[in-house]
Amino acid sequence: MKKKKRLVIHVDRRPLGAETIIGHIPGRHVCSHVAQRNNTLKAFRPFVQIALICELFPFIPGMNSRLDELQAAILRVKLRHLDEDNAARRRCAEQYTGALSESAFILPAAKSKEMSHVYHQYVLRSKERDLLKNSLQEAGIGTLIHYPVPVHQQPAYQKRLPLLGSLSRTESIAKEILSLPMFPELLPEQIETVTRRIQEWAMTAKT
Numbered sequence: 001m002k003k004k005k006r007l008v009i010h011v012d013r014r015p016l017g018a019e020t021i022i023g024h025i026p027g028r029h030v031c032s033h034v035a036q037r038n039n040t041l042k043a044f045r046p047f048v049q050i051a052l053i054c055e056l057f058p059f060i061p062g063m064n065s066r067l068d069e070l071q072a073a074i075l076r077v078k079l080r081h082l083d084e085d086n087a088a089r090r091r092c093a094e095q096y097t098g099a100l101s102e103s104a105f106i107l108p109a110a111k112s113k114e115m116s117h118v119y120h121q122y123v124l125r126s127k128e129r130d131l132l133k134n135s136l137q138e139a140g141i142g143t144l145i146h147y148p149v150p151v152h153q154q155p156a157y158q159k160r161l162p163l164l165g166s167l168s169r170t171e172s173i174a175k176e177i178l179s180l181p182m183f184p185e186l187l188p189e190q191i192e193t194v195t196r197r198i199q200e201w202a203m204t205a206k207t
Contacts, residue, residue, distance in 0.1 A: 061156045088184035089119040092191060096122050096180060099195035103202050106176075121146055125176040128205050133178055135201040141194055144179045 067075075078085075090111075097107055106125035111117060123146065126132050133143050150170045152161045180194060 061160070085184040086118045088186075089182065090117065092182060092184075092186045093117065093119040093122050095188060095191045096195060099192070100124065100198065103199070105198075105202075119182060121179045122182045123177050123179050125173065126178065127176055129176050129178050131205060132198065132201055136194070136197055139193075139197045141197060142181065145177060146179050148174060150174050 093108065097110075100107060104126075108117065108119070108123060129145075133145075136143050150167060151157050152163055152167055153171070181190070
């Protein structure tokens with residue numbers, strides 16, 4: 001019987017396992033208990049980039065399970081504040097909508113009497129999405145795209161979702177969506193900074 005070989009990645013002549021690597025949202029954020037070990041993080045960066053590509057453009061069907069015992073314990077406490085946090089998200093969304101309602105952007109649907117939105121994301125649409133995203137990034141404002149590649153176009157699911165033709169509306173929307181900063185602790189002045197930058201950009205660009 002052949003002995004199984006174990007892959008060990010070495011950095012600075014030390015196995016990478018000697019460092020503490022923590023992922024918050026798989027593939028996006030990497031931390032080390034030796035905070036200033038730049039060489040370690042640089043060496044690990046290609047693997048992070050690969051993980052991020054696979055997350056947004058998966059080649060193999062998989063499963064995402066994050067609710068381990070520690071997370072469950074934290075969420076039991078956070079659950080007590082869920083209604084409060086959702087109300088804070090709605091206030092943030094109302095400020096975004098109020099500031100951008102006169103623009104040419106397509107904003108999230110107006111609230112309904114029958115139901116209320118929790119705004120896990122605040123997503124606007126613009127035909128010049130990438131230019132807007134770059135403008136916000138230059139101002140130090142982070143945004144995300146949820147998600148750039150529709151499920152039916154991802155290699156992992158193409159054979160599992162047989163379609164006759166394309167989903168033209170879905171594919172078009174995927175090229176326009178942009179998620180603005182959104183979390184319960186977002187301050188009014190922070191939202192004002194974001195919307196002011198968007199308004200300034202919109203004055204010089206076709207949206």
